[in-house]
Amino acid sequence: ENIARRKREAEQRVFRVVEIDEDTIDPAVWGKNYPRQYDSYRRTVDTERTRHGGSEAFNRLEDAPRWRTIFKGYAFSIDYREDRGHAYMLSDQDITERTKVVKQPGACLHCHSSVLRAYREAALMAGVPAGEDHRQEQIMKGFEIVCAMPYEKARTMVSHPVSCIDCHSPETMQIRVTRPGFLNAIQELAKSDYPLPHLPSIERWRQDGRKGQYDVNTMATRQEMRSFACGQCHVEYYFRGEGKLLVYPWHKGLGVGEIESYYNETGFHDWIHEDSGAPVLKAQHPEFELWSQGIHARSGVACADCHMPYKREGAMKISDHHVRSPLLNIASACQTCHHYSESEIKARAELIQDRTKTLLIRAEEAVVDLIHDLQKAQEFGIPAEQLKAAQELHRKAQWRLDFVAAENSMGFHASQEAARILAEAIDYARQGQLEVVKP
Amino acid sequence: ENIARRKREAEQRVFRVVEIDEDTIDPAVWGKNYPRQYDSYRRTVDTERTRHGGSEAFNRLEDAPRWRTIFKGYAFSIDYREDRGHAYMLSDQDITERTKVVKQPGACLHCHSSVLRAYREAALMAGVPAGEDHRQEQIMKGFEIVCAMPYEKARTMVSHPVSCIDCHSPETMQIRVTRPGFLNAIQELAKSDYPLPHLPSIERWRQDGRKGQYDVNTMATRQEMRSFACGQCHVEYYFRGEGKLLVYPWHKGLGVGEIESYYNETGFHDWIHEDSGAPVLKAQHPEFELWSQGIHARSGVACADCHMPYKREGAMKISDHHVRSPLLNIASACQTCHHYSESEIKARAELIQDRTKTLLIRAEEAVVDLIHDLQKAQEFGIPAEQLKAAQELHRKAQWRLDFVAAENSMGFHASQEAARILAEAIDYARQGQLEVVKP
Amino acid sequence: MIKEDMRFISNLSFTTLFLLGFLGLFIGLSAYTFYYAQGASYLSNDPKACVNCHIMREQYDGWQKASHHAVATCNDCHIPHEPLSKYVTKLKNGFWHSKSFTFQDFHEPIRIKPQNRTVLQKNCLHCHGEFVSQIATHPGNDRQMLDCIHCHKSVGHGPG
């Protein structure tokens, strides 16, 4: 009967039990039409650890206390945890000490909640015309308004973590990009001359004469969309100016050096390090950026291929909406492409991660040493002017160290590039120490 | 009919025009039986450059003058060239300044000539019994004798670069390992506990209770032999003791750290650096060792797969004996496995190499800086005792830098590992500088 | 003590009974699957026979795009060409596939088993034996023989 059931199942097309539209945030409602996807979506509450990742929200500061020194003077030195499933994104933001010890803006919600309706409501109140025709205008305007709000106030406008509507068109179920931060950034990126062999639709737009703006939702390939959906949030960002506008710094490209040089030109820093006095940068989950440097991106392998692999349910193939570490799901996530045993695949991934980890520790030690030296030099009374060069080097080292540390694959997404970045971090940190003692 | 014609052609089997045996060194004679292989073998005289390799014997010291400083006090600072085709191996050894400014031993010929008959003759003269039954004994004994001879004397005993007999059994044409250096070393390696997931026959021998000695010529898989044949020469080595016995330092494993710790335990150094006074190591072409760390080895891809890919000649499929850079032959060397365009494959390989190269330069600079600092400190009169720690760090940094620099794939054979090694080199060199100025 | 032995015996017979019943059910089910999935066509040369199980859909699609689409069908590569072992293999595979399919207890994605890999290897030689006579001789023996699909993985089902 198995085959019989299959034959039947395959014939049964999805049929719409309930109507859904742009205002349907509640995933349970969508789930009536797509029960399989909904079931797996809900499983992101699971918490299972892997060697270097997984979904247990352990305290990273206890795991590697050097980070208390590295983040000194910044909210991250107080509370910094391993990330976990999508189900927790809103509550984890609520409970982190980082939203308590510091006044945060509404911009934080862009990536931690199903925020679209909030944007549209805010825009309507600000006088943007109503109606579906003005939808995009509403979203972009509301985005600006909500970014600038105090976090607590904006928080009352949202109620759900990322939901179906954030990645899907309710009419066609097509995957789409909704986040203003990404929409703006991908246009800037397209305009730059940074080579993007892994994003063919952008290369094509460039070759076709760069007409108008690159429009991701109409121009990207389906395979690209399977990464862009995640690039909406899994990216480096900063809040620009008083309006706390959320910006992804891709104006010069996606490489660690290109982003740094953008920040240098805009004169941005995240905080002044308490001990070293250097105006340093904090990197945040640059998964999309590091993936872009890797062999998988270059081979056209999307985030969803590994983190939402197809799984067979009866005769249906569906995307596993239990977004999680692929190392908890190697058969579906890797074996479609790699014909080795599960244990062999795991060993290969962990070898890459272990290598990254040993370099990461080496880089952490170097940066901590530099911080101590700068602190001692200041205590010793060496004039600020003479420490500038060393502080500059601290900024460079910190940026690179954090780029790999804050990225969540422990180097897997681009193994050689992660090692290269850490090598630079080590070099700059040690050079900084030499600068301090220079006669 | 295509297949039909093929079949007809193929029926003209290889048939032996001339007899060949263990004394047939001249490849032209073998070539009578195997004209296709011989033709391609002869093409190793070609000289075509690639971005980071190829077969033009350009002067590496002019290309990157930092190496004059790095090798100061050692013959390599006088003459050091890019390697080229097998056809040149003997003449390049003749013409290098390194055999003129320094007295070299006969050990050098182990990898630069078709040396087997010389070994056997030397053994016979030393009283080892004659006859094919004692062949292996003759080779091992002759090896010892020839290693210890002065280069000039030993040189008169050989006349050819590597020839068919060095890799093939004249009877069966099966691939084989003939070099005593490798035969000894692979046994040591097998005896160690170093994990060798890429060498299944050794893992099997270990699991079967490590009985007797691991015998590469009877136990290795054919696919392994396609790498072992090259591992006879493309390896790190040193001359042990007064007898100048050629030894590959694999007693603790194939990793850069394992080899270093073997050298540390035996108290070996290649030379005392003229400026820094440190007892440092010179790495030599550790292709086999670095390949062992890479994803290709782990996937069962052998040296011959890339450097001697199959090519079609009429109705025959033969191994291309024009051993060279695979980047000059991407269609055969890479495209059976990688279904991208040639230009895309080249771009990927060169991206890996470019990343390695930028780190290599960074590491060279760091090591040169350390050498200068140590030199200045000595000029300044700092007592030797106080510089020991820094010299120790110079040794560590030099070993790692050279491991990647002397390896000939510019990091391609193991991209992440090459970057990791260079990161360590940088760290140790900079720490050395800090050590020098430590109060 | 005796009680325990008794229990053991009754356990045993229960197990035996269960196993026998199970076997019956199993054969029945498998036969049904075999029938329903047009098992007879399993013995035919038509590639469509193999896609009767939706499970084989991917391989079928891949085969259609692969270089051998025009020159070889599933059986050319996966079934031995020698008369006897041909049917033995067909039956064996047919049985196991039916069994796996019925109980849905196989590893996914499906992976070719070592034994069938040797069959495959022999079949490459069946067509290309002369051509590779200088490089290949002993299918199934890794001391002597290179695995054709080490380099030509994509011939049957395309890249990827």
Ligand SMILES: [Ca+2]
């Ligand atoms: Ca996690």
Ligand SMILES: [Ca+2]
């Ligand atoms: Ca060369």
